[in-house]
Amino acid sequence: MLSVSKLSAGYGKKAVLTDIDILAMQPGTITAFLGQNGAGKSTLLRSLAGLHRASGTLSFSGEDISHHSPAQRARAITYMPQSLPQRVALTVLEATIGALRASSRDPDAVKRSLAVLERLGIEKLAMAQLDSLSGGQRQLASLAQALVRKPRVLLLDEPTSALDVAHQIRVMRTIREITEEQQIIAIAVLHDLGLACRWCDRLVMLAGGRVVSDGEPQVALTPSVLNQVYGVTGRIERCSRGRIQVLIDEVA
Numbered sequence: 001m002l003s004v005s006k007l008s009a010g011y012g013k014k015a016v017l018t019d020i021d022i023l024a025m026q027p028g029t030i031t032a033f034l035g036q037n038g039a040g041k042s043t044l045l046r047s048l049a050g051l052h053r054a055s056g057t058l059s060f061s062g063e064d065i066s067h068h069s070p071a072q073r074a075r076a077i078t079y080m081p082q083s084l085p086q087r088v089a090l091t092v093l094e095a096t097i098g099a100l101r102a103s104s105r106d107p108d109a110v111k112r113s114l115a116v117l118e119r120l121g122i123e124k125l126a127m128a129q130l131d132s133l134s135g136g137q138r139q140l141a142s143l144a145q146a147l148v149r150k151p152r153v154l155l156l157d158e159p160t161s162a163l164d165v166a167h168q169i170r171v172m173r174t175i176r177e178i179t180e181e182q183q184i185i186a187i188a189v190l191h192d193l194g195l196a197c198r199w200c201d202r203l204v205m206l207a208g209g210r211v212v213s214d215g216e217p218q219v220a221l222t223p224s225v226l227n228q229v230y231g232v233t234g235r236i237e238r239c240s241r242g243r244i245q246v247l248i249d250e251v252a
């Protein structure tokens, strides 16, 4: 279980997050962090990874890890940043193997890396240079580097933002399957409310540096929350297959 309590963070004198409580994120589930641009979603993920200084408590499996260094946290927590590094002179396979070797001495590193690439449908890109890939392909390669480490906590900052509709589904489905199989506590920052409702167990809606709403999609997402978080007028309906659809009518 992963719990955040009374987390506050900012930049210099500017407060970005205030008293954030997100309790009991469970293994085998995906929690989505949602909110407007600039709401502090990336700051929150970086704070959990120990890459940004924050006050408050982070507890993992009953242990307070708030004072653990990024390196200590990295044993359990893998973080996939929103913007991916440029100019990396490695192939997709080399980068994946490198990510695995950074955390373990698995003798089957090559086999395991290839299996992850296959699972994400990018095995044909194994020998391609990272620099030669499209934005979406780079995002998939970056996800492979995160998944190959078999993290216990997986933090994904906008993992589908550069992907076409087919890859969005493929990636969310794969994250879902792996999260359940390996009992990972997954957290994903998403902008697409449809994807969040379909693939995530829990939505945490952020606005004004605080948690505005937190719960299962059908509970956390209401017209009033949409208005508070995004400043829009919208409806939450069910499609013919019973899935939640979010329809935005107007922007204030």
Ligand SMILES: Nc1ncnc2c1ncn2[C@@H]1O[C@H](COP(=O)(O)OP(=O)(O)O)[C@@H](O)[C@H]1O
Binding pocket: 011, 016, 035, 036, 037, 038, 039, 040, 041, 042, 043, 044
């Ligand atoms: N390195 C930084 N220095 C100063 N302010 C920053 C920095 N990074 C982010 N911010 C500010 O913090 C706020 C939250 O940013 P961020 O966490 O990236 O939001 P989100 O991921 O929700 O779009 C924004 O107002 C942004 O301008």
Ligand SMILES: [Mg+2]
Binding pocket: 041, 042, 043, 082, 157
């Ligand atoms: Mg962000």
